Structures are given as C-alpha cells and as structure tokens.
Amino acid sequence: xxxxxSRETYFEAGLDILATSGYGALKLSEVCQRLCVxxxxxxxxxxxxxxxxxxxxxxWLNTRTVQEMAFARSIPGAFDRVSALVQIGLSLPHGAxxxxxxxxxxxxxxxxxxxxxxKNRYDIFYESTFELVGxxxxxxxxxxxxxxxxxxxxxxxxxxxxxxxxxxxxxxLDAIVAxxxxxxxx
Numbered sequence: 001x002x003x004x005x006s007r008e009t010y011f012e013a014g015l016d017i018l019a020t021s022g023y024g025a026l027k028l029s030e031v032c033q034r035l036c037v038x039x040x041x042x043x044x045x046x047x048x049x050x051x052x053x054x055x056x057x058x059x060w061l062n063t064r065t066v067q068e069m070a071f072a073r074s075i076p077g078a079f080d081r082v083s084a085l086v087q088i089g090l091s092l093p094h095g096a097x098x099x100x101x102x103x104x105x106x107x108x109x110x111x112x113x114x115x116x117x118x119k120n121r122y123d124i125f126y127e128s129t130f131e132l133v134g135x136x137x138x139x140x141x142x143x144x145x146x147x148x149x150x151x152x153x154x155x156x157x158x159x160x161x162x163x164x165x166x167x168x169x170x171x172x173l174d175a176i177v178a179x180x181x182x183x184x185x186x
Contacts, residue, residue, distance in 0.1 A: 005037055007045050010052065011059040019095030023103040026053075057113045060100060064092060065117045069124050078131035082176060085125055086169045089150050090162065098154040122147050132180040142176055 013034045017026050028049055032039055046052040068088045075081040104114035125146045130139035149172065153165050 005035060005041055005045075007055070008059075009035060010042070010045060011056050014052070014056045015060065015093060015096045018099035018103075019093050022095075023099045026099075028052075054109070057100070057110060060096070061113055061117055064097075065120050069120050072124055072128075078128050079177070079180075081128045082125070082132065083173065085121075085128065085146070086173060089121075089146070090166055090169060092150075094154050094160060101151070101154060118147060118151075121150070129176055132176055134180075134183050138179055138183075142172070142179075145172055145175075 010031060013031050014026060017030055017034065021030075028039060028042060031052075032042055035041075042052070046055065072081055072084050072088065075084050100110070101114060104110040122143050126139050126143035129142040130136060133139055133142070149165075149168060153160070
C-alpha cells in the first residue's frame, strides 16, 4: 500500500475516473490502477465495492455541495453570496458531475443523493436571490435558471466551453441585479 493512499485518494481517483471516462469506467480495477495499488489495499479501506461507491457519493455530496453551500451561507451580502455561488458552479468538476447525473438516472440508490445535491443548490440560490429581488416567484425562476444552466452545461453533448458558461452565468447575474433594481424602483 502506498504511504499516501487514503480514503480521500480513493475518492479523488473515483471522481477523476468519472470526469475523464464516465460512469461506465468506474471499476475497482481502474481505481486501483490509477492509484498504483492492489485490490488488497482497496479492501483495507472499504468493505466492498458497494461500500466504496456509497462513500464516494457521500464524499461528493459533502465536498462539492454541503461544504461549499456552508461557505456560501457564511458570506454576508446577498449579491456577494450569489456571485460566490456562480463561481462555485463554474469551478465544479463538470465531467464527474455529468457522470454522476447519468448514474443517478439508472440507479435508485444514487438518485436520492443527486436530488439532495440539486435541492441544496436550488435552496441556497433561491434564498440568496430572494434577498435581492424580494419576490418569491422571481427568486424561484432565477434559482431554476441557475440550476438548469448548470445541468444543461453538464449534460450537453457539445464540447465543454467554460468561457461560454461564464458568459452565460454573467448574464444571469446581470438579470438578477436588473430585477433587484427594478423592484426597488417600484
């Protein structure tokens, strides 16, 4: 076993496989090969493959959603919080996210985790946008826009273009600011 091998390195290897090769490539042999370890090393950390995939998904939920949303909630200004949420969205491992979303469409065990991620992301964007625009229906639409933007980007079959995603996200931010300003006038 490599002295630098840990549960965390197994999770990062799994996310890397998902990002670069998709859900179908997530196999025990591939994880061990990426880490240059034996399956014995794997079983030192995980009881079985199911325990690993369950822990991998929990790791993804915690590190890519729960912790990031907690950080965003600590930002006092609503616009700064919304801007931070957009930056978090831009920095996600989109290939891994897309693979997990595909996985959730075929697995009843993965689906609730994906739904929890989507709900957490929607909720904080809604709450933060509501602070800016003051209207629940408008906040709902902006939160949906943000979530649909992210999901659409990850699920599109076109080559990923992060600069275009950033441009589109800037349009979302501009629209939120314009709506907030319009609501202040009225």
